[in-house]
Amino acid sequence: MLTGTGAWQSEARMKVLTPLCWVLLVLxxxxxxxxxVRPSLAAQAGGAQMGFLILFVVVHAWLGYSARGMAAFVVIAAVVAFALEAxxxxxxxxxxxxxxxxPGPKPLGVPPVAVASWIxxxxxxxxxxxxxxxxxxxVAVGGAERFTTPIVATFILGGYDLVNDPIGATAHDWYSYDHPTGALGVPLTNFLGxxxxxxxxxxxxxxxxxxxPARPVTQSRGYWLLPCLFWLSTATQVFTxxxxxAEGVAVRGGKTIQIADVYESGASAALFTILLTGIMALVRLYSRQPSPR
Known part of the structure; x- marks a missing residue:
């Protein structure tokens, strides 16, 4: 437990970094x-969104887990993601x-942005x-919840992939599959992976x-509200x-796919994945007793 100067410095950092998270959400x-409103700037705006999200995740994880805990999450996610991608x-x-x-460097065929996305x-x-x-x-838990929480997180993350991978494989041509069957050029094996x-x-x-151990800030409702809202914001591209x-087509596996259809399918999937899980988390968050701060 921090006392004296250490506790004051920790509290001061919290007062600065928590508002920063909200600023990043607004941006x-x-x-x-x-x-x-400006589709011609979509690429630049999308890049800005990615930058804001990277900074938010680093700050939010550091606030809740401390620097060591944040580093542990980043290292685990990066190593596992890079290994399986490679x-x-x-x-x-x-x-x-x-x-x-x-474009750019791809160690063992894996671009760094792919690993960053997993994180x-x-x-x-x-x-x-x-x-x-x-x-x-x-609060970190033991028993069955140590295994059930990861399963739920797995399917929440898989829902994001279901929405966005077909867009990446067709509209953006970020990756392609040797056997592009299934969901708009993305095979079932991808989602299982x-x-x-x-x-x-x-x-x-x-x-x-x-x-x-979690820091005191994790006892506040606002701390958990932030990732819920950021999660919901990840669906903005498909809805906007x-x-x-979008105009144009993509040919995958001998099939012609309308890019506009890919985005509309993504929006439909987002209703039952990203929006559903985000709303569930909000309902759960606000069904608890009010936060002390």
């Missing part, structure tokens, strides 16, 4: 608004045979699962999180795309 929403590129397991097309969206999914599954989301990778990350985190439907 993320503004970037989404830019995508809606194995997937080399062997086709567990995602199916595929290749990344993003960012993994943290949001982990936070939502803790809100939904645990009596107090800031996401479930396996996500589960490994979350289960390992659950097994070590008791070593990193309906305002200005």
């Amino acid at each position: 993320t929403v503004l970037a989404a608004a830019v995508m809606a 194995i997937g590129v080399a062997t086709g397991f567990p995602f199916g045979s595929y290749v990344h097309h993003l 960012m969206f993994g943290w949001l999914a982990w936070a939502l699962a803790r809100v939904i599954m645990r009596p107090a989301p800031g 996401w479930l396996l990778t996500g589960w490994l990350i979350f289960q390992l985190v659950a097994l070590v999180e008791t070593r990193f 795309s309906l305002i200005h439907p």
Whole structure:
């Protein structure tokens, strides 16, 4: 327990970093608004959103887990994600045979942004699962909940992938599959691979999180409200795309796919994945006793 000067410094950092998280959320929403009204700036706005989310995850995880706990989550997610992505590129397991097309360095065929995505969206999914599954989301638990929370987090993260991977594989051509069957050019094996990778990350985190006691800020409702709202904001792209439907087609596996249909399918899937889990977390969060601060 911190006392004296250490406690004061910790409290001062909290007072600075917590408002920063809210500022990042507002900036993320503004970037989404830019995508809606200025489609020509969608790429720049999307990049800005990614930057805001990276910074938010680092700050939010540090606030709740401390620097050591945040580093543990990042290392576990990065190592597992990179290992399975590299194995997937080399062997086709567990995602199916595929290749990344993003420019820039790709160690063992894996672009760094792919690993960063696992970390960012993994943290949001982990936070939502803790809100939904645990009596107090800031308290690490043992027993069955040590294994059920990772399972729920796995499917929350898988829902994000179900919405966005078809967009990445067609509209953006970020990656392609040797056998592009299934959901708009994305094979079922890809989603199964996401479930396996996500589960490994979350289960390992659950097994070590008791070593990193939660900070007092995790007792506040506002701390958990932030990842819920950020999670809901990840669906903005597919919904704003309906305002200005994308033109063009993509040919995958001999099939011609309308890009506008890909976005509309993503919006439909988001209703029952990203929005559903975000709303569930909010309901669970506000069904508890009011936060002391």
